[in-house]
Amino acid sequence: MAEIVIRNVRKEFGSFTAVQSSSFKVEDGEFFMLLGPSGCGKTTTLRMIAGLELPTSGEILIGGEDVARKPASQRDIAFVFQMFALYPHLNVRKNIAYPLVSQGMSRAEVRRKVEEAARILGIEDILDRPVGGLSGGDRQRVALGRAIVRDPACFLMDEPLGALDAEFRERMAEELRALHDRMGATTIYVTHDQLEAMQMGDKIVVMNHGVIEQFGAPQDIYDKPATLFVAEFIGSPPMNFLRFHGALPPGATQATLHHVPLGLPALREAFEGDMVYGIRPEHVRLSDAAPYRGEVLATEYLGTTQVVTLATANGEVKARIPADQPARVGESVGLDFDGRTTTVFDARSGRALRSALNEGVLHG
Amino acid sequence: MSFSITDPSPRQKAVAGALVIAYALITMLPLIWIVSTGFKSSADSIAYPPKIAFEPSLEGYVNLFTAQTRQTPEYLAENPPQTWYEEIVHEKGMVIAGPSRFGERFLNSVIIGFGSTFLSVFLGTLAAYAFSRYRIPLKDDLLFFILSTRMMPPIAVAIPIFLMFRNLGLSDTHLGMILLYTAVNLSLSVWLLKGFIDEIPREYEEAALIDGYTRFQAFRKVVLPQAATGIAATAIFCLIFSWNEYAFAVLLTSGTAQTAPPFIPTIIGVGGQDWPAVAAGATLFLLPVMVFTILLRKHLLRGITFGAVRK
Ligand SMILES: Nc1ncnc2c1ncn2[C@@H]1O[C@H](COP(=O)(O)OP(=O)(O)OP(=O)(O)O)[C@@H](O)[C@H]1O
Ligand SMILES: [Mg+2]
Numbered sequence: 001m002a003e004i005v006i007r008n009v010r011k012e013f014g015s016f017t018a019v020q021s022s023s024f025k026v027e028d029g030e031f032f033m034l035l036g037p038s039g040c041g042k043t044t045t046l047r048m049i050a051g052l053e054l055p056t057s058g059e060i061l062i063g064g065e066d067v068a069r070k071p072a073s074q075r076d077i078a079f080v081f082q083m084f085a086l087y088p089h090l091n092v093r094k095n096i097a098y099p100l101v102s103q104g105m106s107r108a109e110v111r112r113k114v115e116e117a118a119r120i121l122g123i124e125d126i127l128d129r130p131v132g133g134l135s136g137g138d139r140q141r142v143a144l145g146r147a148i149v150r151d152p153a154c155f156l157m158d159e160p161l162g163a164l165d166a167e168f169r170e171r172m173a174e175e176l177r178a179l180h181d182r183m184g185a186t187t188i189y190v191t192h193d194q195l196e197a198m199q200m201g202d203k204i205v206v207m208n209h210g211v212i213e214q215f216g217a218p219q220d221i222y223d224k225p226a227t228l229f230v231a232e233f234i235g236s237p238p239m240n241f242l243r244f245h246g247a248l249p250p251g252a253t254q255a256t257l258h259h260v261p262l263g264l265p266a267l268r269e270a271f272e273g274d275m276v277y278g279i280r281p282e283h284v285r286l287s288d289a290a291p292y293r294g295e296v297l298a299t300e301y302l303g304t305t306q307v308v309t310l311a312t313a314n315g316e317v318k319a320r321i322p323a324d325q326p327a328r329v330g331e332s333v334g335l336d337f338d339g340r341t342t343t344v345f346d347a348r349s350g351r352a353l354r355s356a357l358n359e360g361v362l363h364g
Numbered sequence: 365m366s367f368s369i370t371d372p373s374p375r376q377k378a379v380a381g382a383l384v385i386a387y388a389l390i391t392m393l394p395l396i397w398i399v400s401t402g403f404k405s406s407a408d409s410i411a412y413p414p415k416i417a418f419e420p421s422l423e424g425y426v427n428l429f430t431a432q433t434r435q436t437p438e439y440l441a442e443n444p445p446q447t448w449y450e451e452i453v454h455e456k457g458m459v460i461a462g463p464s465r466f467g468e469r470f471l472n473s474v475i476i477g478f479g480s481t482f483l484s485v486f487l488g489t490l491a492a493y494a495f496s497r498y499r500i501p502l503k504d505d506l507l508f509f510i511l512s513t514r515m516m517p518p519i520a521v522a523i524p525i526f527l528m529f530r531n532l533g534l535s536d537t538h539l540g541m542i543l544l545y546t547a548v549n550l551s552l553s554v555w556l557l558k559g560f561i562d563e564i565p566r567e568y569e570e571a572a573l574i575d576g577y578t579r580f581q582a583f584r585k586v587v588l589p590q591a592a593t594g595i596a597a598t599a600i601f602c603l604i605f606s607w608n609e610y611a612f613a614v615l616l617t618s619g620t621a622q623t624a625p626p627f628i629p630t631i632i633g634v635g636g637q638d639w640p641a642v643a644a645g646a647t648l649f650l651l652p653v654m655v656f657t658i659l660l661r662k663h664l665l666r667g668i669t670f671g672a673v674r675k
Contacts, residue, residue, distance in 0.1 A: 050570075051573075051574075071573070073573055073574065073575075073577065081570070083565060085567035087572075087586060088590065089589040098572070102581075146575075
């Protein structure tokens with residue numbers, strides 16, 4: 001068990017920078033998600049932590065020790081690959097035993113440990129099968145078995161559910177999380193699926209183009225996005241962005257959009273220029289009395305709720321409202337925004353302005 | 365005539381079968397000719413029209429393996445034949461003076477063929493692994509250069525190699541022939557094996573690295589077993605080339621290191637070419653590659669279709 005600290009780590013492939021100077025900290029025993037779109041440098045970051053890739057610069061500390069220049073075999077980590085990387089020429093038992101054999105452990109001890117790992121994962125009955133004919137879920141469990149059998153300081157998992165079909169993913173995700181809670185080992189988990197990250201993670205790092213956009217608890221990242229990218233990447237449907245131009249003094253609690261004042265959490269900084277008023281769909285209500293108007297473009301029924309798409313003077317807005325509330329296409333309705341939940345962004349840089357809402361969360 | 369993509373009619377099947385059998389017969393005719401000639405007597409072997417039914421004889425094989433001298437009838441009468449093969453020789457008025465050179469030449473073929481195959485596959489595997497896994501400056505140019513050594517006909521470089529070998533003292537040595545065939549086969553071996561190793565996901569080795577193995581251990585325990593198919597296929601191709609190679613063998617070997625291909629046609633009998641002996645030599649010469657290929661056949665079939673199907 002160990003905490004992992006990434007300090008100013010950077011990775012270049014020739015002239016291409018895959019990971020810009022990045023820093024974050026994974027607490028001991030945490031289930032930590034590395035989230036971002038394809039090609040943003042998640043795998044590269046994880047591989048640097050594992051020792052499969054040397055960082056161009058920066059420090060990686062596992063349990064307080066700088067391991068950035070150490071080979072993978074000396075880092076006491078376990079890695080679960082997206083395609084599982086089970087050795088196809090060995091059976092399940094030998095696959096799980098493989099990391100122990102390299103440590104020169106006695107045969108009886110290896111047997112005991114392999115069986116213990118198999119019991120934890122519920123795969124005792126397939127131990128002597130070749131890995132070739134296994135189902136996706138069983139392969140996944142064998143790959144996990146190979147990881148847990150060593151009692152490593154931490155687990156690194158690169159989209160471990162990526163190769164499974166949707167139905168099975170959810171079950172494995174639960175199993176994984178339960179396994180983590182039982183073992184309490186520090187885990188870094190890479191995914192491009194924001195839902196998976198929100199459901200499973202204690203903490204999330206959101207990356208984009210090799211840059212860390214934000215890191216924190218799922219709730220904080222959802223409610224208090226640090227950048228436009230995070231606000232858009234997380235949540236489905238994503239946050240609404242209403243573009244406007246103006247000047248806001250520090251302490252402002254209102255912004256005027258299309259001649260209507262809309263509420264904000266008190267700003268902690270001044271800003272003048274193009275801005276974005278960001279609000280989650282569930283914080284938009286339809287109310288006939290509200291002065292800010294929109295026209296219903298479409299409705300999408302989702303069981304208990306519905307998502308209504310509206311055209312407004314500042315762009316399209318989606319509202320998540322109860323399914324039984326009437327909303328007819330073509331109708332003009334008033335929109336009521338819950339001002340306590342809004343984030344205002346600098347439209348050019350995408351940065352969130354500091355406010356009473358997010359001041360404890362933003363860094364840098 | 366109509367074509368169906370479903371089951372062919374019995375007539376279509378019969379026609380197809382007949383065509384295949386006819387084609388097989390045509391391609392196998394030379395082989396059948398050689399094998400059967402090996403069991404004919406000298407007279408039968410040059411009979412015209414060729415005899416299909418003939419009395420089998422081991423004369424060709426005996427001639428192939430023995431050196432013989434003519435003797436006077438008195439000597440022959442005083443020394444009756446002791447064994448079945450002495451008797452065959454006796455009937456022609458000759459005695460066995462000792463073993464022929466065929467055994468030696470055959471052994472040379474085995475040493476040079478398998479030696480160079482081993483070396484090409486061994487070096488090829490290491491080189492292919494490096495080309496596949498490491499960032500090598502000018503990698504593509506190097507690979508092309510390696511392939512380009514295959515582009516010229518071997519005979520074009522025969523004279524320079526002949527002179528080189530003479531100066532280095534490699535003419536007519538096993539080492540020289542092994543090196544030469546290895547050099548020729550290496551390009552094929554590197555290219556084929558690189559294809560196979562490229563197909564093995566790196567994650568396997570990386571998993572082994574994380575599991576605490578060194579890079580070389582990961583190579584030996586993870587990559588090699590999975591490349592076995594490709595290695596077998598490559599070995600067969602290399603062996604077939606070096607085993608059958610004729611042009612360089614004629615030019616560069618004449619005695620100690622002479623391989624079977626240049627030797628077999630020089631088997632001269634008494635009073636003309638000894639065709640049964642030549643055919644017997646050719647038949648025996650076919651066997652090792654056939655056995656080797658059959659042993660590795662499963663790998664070979666999987667091997668040559670391996671790169672064709674991408675996941
Ligand atoms: N060995 C390499 N050489 C050159 N470029 C590389 C190398 N490995 C990764 N890259 C590049 O670095 C960038 C980040 O890659 P990385 O694999 O870390 O992305 P990712 O976030 O894991 O994406 P995905 O979700 O598709 O797996 C990509 O643009 C990729 O092309
Ligand atoms: Mg990746």
